[in-house]
Structure formats: structure tokens, C-alpha cells
Amino acid sequence: MHEAMVAESIIDSILSQVPNKHGRVIRVVISCGQINAINDEAMKFAFDIAAEETICKDAKLKIKHIPLKATCENCSKKFNYDLYDPCCPKCSKNDIKIGEDAPLLLEEIEFEEN
Amino acid sequence: MKIKLAQKILAKNDDYASANRKFFKRNNILCINMISSPGSGKTTILEQTAKALKKKIKIAVIEGDLYTERDAERIRKTGLQAIQIETKGACHLNADQITKAVHKLDTENLDVLVIENVGNLVCPSDFDLGEIARVVVLSTTEGDDKCVKYPGSFAKADVLLINKIDLAKHLDFSIAKAKRDARKLNKHLKIFEISAKTLAGLDKWFNWLIMFSGRRARRPK
Ligand SMILES: [Zn+2]
Numbered sequence: 001m002h003e004a005m006v007a008e009s010i011i012d013s014i015l016s017q018v019p020n021k022h023g024r025v026i027r028v029v030i031s032c033g034q035i036n037a038i039n040d041e042a043m044k045f046a047f048d049i050a051a052e053e054t055i056c057k058d059a060k061l062k063i064k065h066i067p068l069k070a071t072c073e074n075c076s077k078k079f080n081y082d083l084y085d086p087c088c089p090k091c092s093k094n095d096i097k098i099g100e101d102a103p104l105l106l107e108e109i110e111f112e113e114n
Numbered sequence: 115m116k117i118k119l120a121q122k123i124l125a126k127n128d129d130y131a132s133a134n135r136k137f138f139k140r141n142n143i144l145c146i147n148m149i150s151s152p153g154s155g156k157t158t159i160l161e162q163t164a165k166a167l168k169k170k171i172k173i174a175v176i177e178g179d180l181y182t183e184r185d186a187e188r189i190r191k192t193g194l195q196a197i198q199i200e201t202k203g204a205c206h207l208n209a210d211q212i213t214k215a216v217h218k219l220d221t222e223n224l225d226v227l228v229i230e231n232v233g234n235l236v237c238p239s240d241f242d243l244g245e246i247a248r249v250v251v252l253s254t255t256e257g258d259d260k261c262v263k264y265p266g267s268f269a270k271a272d273v274l275l276i277n278k279i280d281l282a283k284h285l286d287f288s289i290a291k292a293k294r295d296a297r298k299l300n301k302h303l304k305i306f307e308i309s310a311k312t313l314a315g316l317d318k319w320f321n322w323l324i325m326f327s328g329r330r331a332r333r334p335k
Contacts, residue, residue: 002237
């Protein structure tokens with residue numbers, strides 16, 4: 001459950017950045033790469049727990065999954081890498097160069113002042 | 115009000131990790147982050163490694179476990195320095211825990227520092243500890259579909275140790291399949307088939323360690 005640690009880091013970063021704390025966070029958007037292995041259900045569950053008793057309580061978490069880019073070294077085709085079927089969609093070879101996986105990012109928050 | 119942040123969530127961990135990596139490079143320490151499921155035989159591999167190499171290179175171990183000092187005690191019996199980090203239930207180690215543990219070690223003339231991560235193939239792979247190389251251990255008792263199920267651990271590794279090969283013939287574990295799947299994810303992966311019990315294949319692993327250790331430390335590719 002590394003999602004728990006990720007959730008705590010998200011809440012920590014939000015709390016250190018919200019301009020003034022007179023209000024609440026209603027929406028949080030994060031993005032992650034495929035290799036980060038973020039499970040949506042586990043992530044949302046962990047987020048809700050970490051958000052308890054903070055201004056993020058009841059905020060909606062949106063998780064964007066960024067595909068892993070790959071290039072076929074045989075036919076040069078660029079495509080989104082499928083971890084479960086790792087071969088080139090054009091020539092079916094699996095001599096593939098995988099790009100950098102997207103990092104875990106806190107993209108944006110929506111803050112409602114009161 | 116929408117606020118754009120575009121901030122790395124694990125930035126704090128990454129800062130500690132890069133400080134650790136700088137320290138290891140400056141001191142020519144080959145730091146290895148060892149990742150596997152529970153029961154894959156990491157501690158036994160380390161015991162054998164200690165026995166075989168302790169006269170040739172200086173090795174220390176940081177043990178990460180949910181609870182107990184048991185593994186560190188096993189390592190100390192072989193004569194190596196070992197520091198235990200108890201994560202108290204956390205499923206992986208963080209880079210700042212490594213920073214603290216390293217301060218407790220005698221790193222003078224240290225060639226190799228092995229971090230035995232918490233037994234878990236999912237979570238540790240997301241946390242850079244500042245290691246120079248990452249080693250994943252897969253044992254034949256776990257099933258040969260692990261690479262497909264936990265791609266992160268294999269995609270980010272430098273070395274794969276397939277352990278307990280002496281048992282493979284009794285199990286439905288295809289070493290060839292495991293190797294094929296792992297290579298698909300990571301074609302630079304160095305793969306050694308070993309048995310920490312019978313010592314089969316371990317010499318290749320020992321050679322790799324010596325080759326990249328200490329004075330020659332650099333990222334093995
Ligand atoms: Zn192709």
C-alpha cells in the first residue's frame with residue numbers, strides 16, 4: 001500500500017501551498033506513469049483517510065494515467081507501451097525502447113474560499 | 115479557484131535520494147537496493163555473499179523489515195556490519211531512512227552497501243533510495259508470472275537474480291519464461307540463475323559485485 005504514503009505526501013504538499021487556509025479543497029488532480037503502479041481504488045481510499053481532519057476532507061481525487069511511450073527498434077514505430085502485451089503493434093517484434101515513465105505529479109487543486 | 119501546481123509528489127524522497135547517491139558516488143560505494151517478494155531468499159543470498167566475499171571487499175547491509183531485528187542479526191553473524199530499519203508496518207523504505215542509517219555505519223573504505231528492502235514487489239519500486247544499482251530477486255517458488263504482474267520492479271532493475279533454481283524442476287516454474295518476460299520489460303537486465311542453498315550460479319553474482327564494487331563504482335549497464 002504505497003498509496004498511503006503517496007496520499008500523505010499529496011496532503012502535505014497541498015497544505016504547504018494553499019494561499020490561506022480559510023476555505024477548503026474540493027478537487028485534486030494527480031497524474032502518474034504506468035510503472036508507478038498506482039491503483040485507483042487504493043489511491044482514493046488512502047487519500048480519503050489522509051484528508052480526514054484537514055481542509056481536503058471530502059475533496060474529489062482525479063487520477064490521470066499517463067501512458068508509457070515506446071519506440072520499436074525494428075520498424076521505428078512509436079506507440080503507447082502495454083505492460084501486459086509488450087510488443088510492437090506494427091511488426092510484433094519485441095525489441096523495444098521504453099521511454100521515461102511519467103513521474104507522480106500533483107497537477108492542480110480546486111480551492112473554494114469561504 | 116483553480117491552482118496549478120505541477121509538483122512532484124515524491125519530491126522530498128527524491129531530494130534525499132539524490133543526496134544519498136552523491137554520497138555513494140563520492141565515496142565509491144556501490145549501493146544496491148534489493149527488492150523481492152517475502153521469502154524469496156534475499157537474506158540467505160546475502161549470508162552466502164558475505165561468506166564468500168568478506169575477505170575481498172568490505173560490505174555492509176541495511177535491513178528493512180516491518181518489525182524485528184531478526185534479519186540484521188543473521189547478517190551480523192557472518193561478520194558484516196548490519197543496521198536494521200523497522201518500518202513499523204510501512205511497505206517500503208524511504209530515502210531519508212537510508213540517510214539516517216548510513217550515518218550509523220562505518221563507511222570508511224566501504225565497497226558495497228546492500229539495502230535489503232521490505233519484502234514486497236509493488237511498493238518499493240516507486241521509491242528511489244539513491245542506490246547505484248537495483249537488484250530484484252525472484253524465486254522459483256513464487257510462480258513465473260511475477261514479471262508480468264509487477265512490471266515496475268523488473269523494468270527499473272539492473273540485475274535479476276532467479277533464486278532456488280534447484281527447486282524449479284519440482285514446480286511449474288519456467289525459468290525461460292521468466293527470463294523472456296523480464297527481458298521484454300528491460301532488455302539491459304543482467305540475469306543470474308542461482309541457488310543460495312546449493313550455491314549454484316552464485317559465482318557469477320559474486321563476480322558482478324566485485325566488478326562494479328568500490329573503487330570502480332559506476333552505474334552498471
Ligand atoms: Zn515494430
